[in-house]
Amino acid sequence: MKELEELNLPEDLVYTKDHEWARLEGEVVVVGISDYAQDQLGDIVFVELPEVGDSFEAGDEFGTLESVKAVSELYLPIGGEITAVNEELDDAPELINQDPYDGWIVKIKPNDPGDLDKLLDRNGYMGILKGDE
Amino acid sequence: MKKTPLYQWHTKNNANMSEFGSYLMPLWYPQGVKKEHCGVIESAGIFDTSHMAAVILEGGGCRDLLQKTFTKDLDHCLGPKKNPLHSGRCVYGIFLKESGQTLDDAIVYHVAGDRYMVVVNAGMGAALCTHLKKYQENLDVTITDLTDDLGKIDIQGPSSATILAEILEQPDQAFTKFVYFSFKGWFETDATESVMLKDGTPILLSRTGYTGEFGFEIFLRPDSLVDVWQMLLERGGDSIVPCGLAARDSLRAGAVLPLSHQDIGDWPFLNNPWIFALPFDEQGIFTKEFIGSEALQNNPSAPHTYAFAGFSPRKIPIGANSSVLDTAGNHLGDILTCTTDMAIERLGDNIISMASSRQDGKPENFKPKGLSCGFVKVKHEIPVGERVILTDGKHKVEVEIRKDVRPARSARKPLIEMMKK
Known part of the structure; x- marks a missing residue:
């Protein structure tokens, strides 16, 4: 298991207490799970993705990740409509383990991009992880 | 800890x-x-x-004590001819409670003469010693628990x-x-x-x-x-x-081996993939009496345990709401184990392993995604090949009742062949 200081938590992302990350790219928000989450889960063997066009509120479950250890729900960091899913994960779910930031899961058109400001920055997320320990 | x-x-x-x-x-x-x-x-x-525990038995009464408490008949257990266990050989079997429920599974090693070693699961050394002493009576046996030694x-x-x-x-x-x-x-x-x-x-x-x-x-x-x-x-x-x-x-x-206290446990050791551990003769009658044998012989309502394999790596987490349903949604029983064998995948009607040969149908550059597999415990008999639904109340995964899961296993291959690997 990685020590907290070994975790790769990029500064330019925002995070949730459920261990998702989000990044604004133009008009869409890219969503994945953090290095901490992939390390805790172990090898991911299956990703259940939503359909493009599905709409969700912030905090809604939008899919599941199955690792060797557990089945975990994925929660959307902000509300919006799914504009793309990472179909590469169907054949290679291990991409999330290899690089959880390159191995994105969905892209969404946010209802309000301003909602991103309500999420945690790197320090805020790190504080949650320290509290988890 | x-x-x-x-x-x-x-x-x-x-x-x-x-x-x-x-x-x-x-x-x-x-x-x-x-x-x-x-x-x-x-x-x-x-x-x-x-973390596994070993217990050493020494003395003239060892074999009698094991015959009384272990499900395998040590006088009829080796090979197709059911020869007696002798030094240098070991056998798999179960220690049962009088109720026919599993205390633990074990391998009994005949070390030499009046010395045997029994290997049980983590934390079970003391429980096995207590169990053996309970049935020792006047048999000459010294029991030594080697847990952590x-x-x-x-x-x-x-x-x-x-x-x-x-x-x-x-x-x-x-x-x-x-x-x-x-x-x-x-x-x-x-x-x-x-x-x-x-x-x-x-x-x-x-x-x-x-x-x-x-x-x-x-x-x-x-x-x-x-x-x-x-x-x-x-x-x-x-x-x-x-x-x-x-x-x-x-x-x-994937090899259809049970985890003690999960796949075998506080229910009669019957109707499961491991009843080869019981001392049946060709007529299906026990060749000896042992602790638990009476309970097993009078248990028409004992549940049935089956291996299963899914059609994808998808699995169902075992928890308070997990259960096994028939395809119409009726409750059949419980999920005991649900995991993913990552070396296998279905191709047509067959399961193919990374270890399968070309003749078995393994394609070039075979990169299996894995298949969920494990065990279910249900009220009634289910024929092999039938499909059941595993659920945690939220997700559903369809799986097939199987006799075996991962093909081309190497455990029994001749050592001389494996020396070339």
């Missing part, structure tokens, strides 16, 4: 640690469980299994023998006439027939394991454990991978 002598090694090598049977054990190492699982199928893996490393996978040969003092001698479920040597220096490592460590080398793959269990003094573990890793190089409990669990589930 207890620790094995390899605890420091596990944490230094960044293992993901977890509690198992009151021991802190590695779940997997940084390379990940898929590499560990597939490493055992393709080359070799080593497992720290020092014995180390064990399992080396499993087709390359096990070639790697082990590198650290054995006399590998040719050790590997002669070494059939599945036999063993050689002793872990003390006072042994008459010894198996030694090059550094002088005496070991008990057993051709057994819990993965369904070819390999050995190495019993040794706990103070030699770390050195031998490191020697195996050095000699094995790229062909060996340290494995944690998660890979052990997925390998054994």
Whole structure:
């Protein structure tokens, strides 16, 4: 298991207490799970993705990740409509383990991009992880 | 929480640690469980299994006590002719309670003369001793619990023998006439027939394991454990991978081997894939009486346990709301084990393993996604091939009741063939 200081938590992302990350790219928000989450889960063997066009509120479950250890729900960091899913994960779910930031899961058109400001920055997320320990 | 002598090694090598049977054990190492699982199928893996317990029985009454308490009939158990257990051989069986429920599963080793070794699961040494003493009466048996006084490393996978040969003092001698479920040597220096490592460590080398793959269990003094573990890793190089409990669990589930207190437990040991552990004769009648036998003979309502395999890696977490349904949605029973065998995939009607041959239909560049597998316990009989639904109340996964799961397993292959791997 990685020590907290070994975790790769990029500064330019925002995070949730459920261990998702989000990044604004133009008009869409890219969503994945953090290095901490992939390390805790172990090898991911299956990703259940939503359909493009599905709409969700912030905090809604939008899919599941199955690792060797557990089945975990994925929660959307902000509300919006799914504009793309990472179909590469169907054949290679291990991409999330290899690089959880390159191995994105969905892209969404946010209802309000301003909602991103309500999420945690790197320090805020790190504080949650320290509290988890 | 207890620790094995390899605890420091596990944490230094960044293992993901977890509690198992009151021991802190590695779940997997940084390379990940898929590499560990597939490493055992393709080359070799080593497992720290020092959390398991061994009990030594000595004295003229040993065999009688085991005949009374162990499900295997030690006088009719070896090979197709059901020959008696003799020194150098070991057998798998169950210690049952009088109710016919499982106390634990075990391997009984006939060491020599009036000396036997019984290997049970983590934390079960004391419980087995209590159980044996309860039925000892006036039998001449000295019972010694070696819990935490014995180390064990399992080396499993087709390359096990070639790697082990590198650290054995006399590998040719050790590997002669070494059939599945036999063993050689002793872990003390006072042994008459010894198996030694090059550094002088005496070991008990057993051709057994819990993965369904070819390999050995190495019993040794706990103070030699770390050195031998490191020697195996050095000699094995790229062909060996340290494995944690998660890979052990997925390998054994694909091999249709039970996890004690999960797949066998507080219900009658009947109607399951492991009833070969019971002493049936050709007519299906027990060849001996033993603790629990009466309860098993009068149990028409005992549940049925089946192996299953899914159609994808998808699995259902076991919890308060998990259950087994028929395809119409009616409740059938409970999920006992649900994991993913990462070395297999379905091609048409068949399951193909990384270890399958071209003739078996394995395609070129076969990269399996894995299949969920495990065991279900249901109220009524279900025919092999029938589909059932596993659910946690939220997700549903369809699986097939199977006789077997992972094909092309290597456990029973002749040692001479495996020396070329």
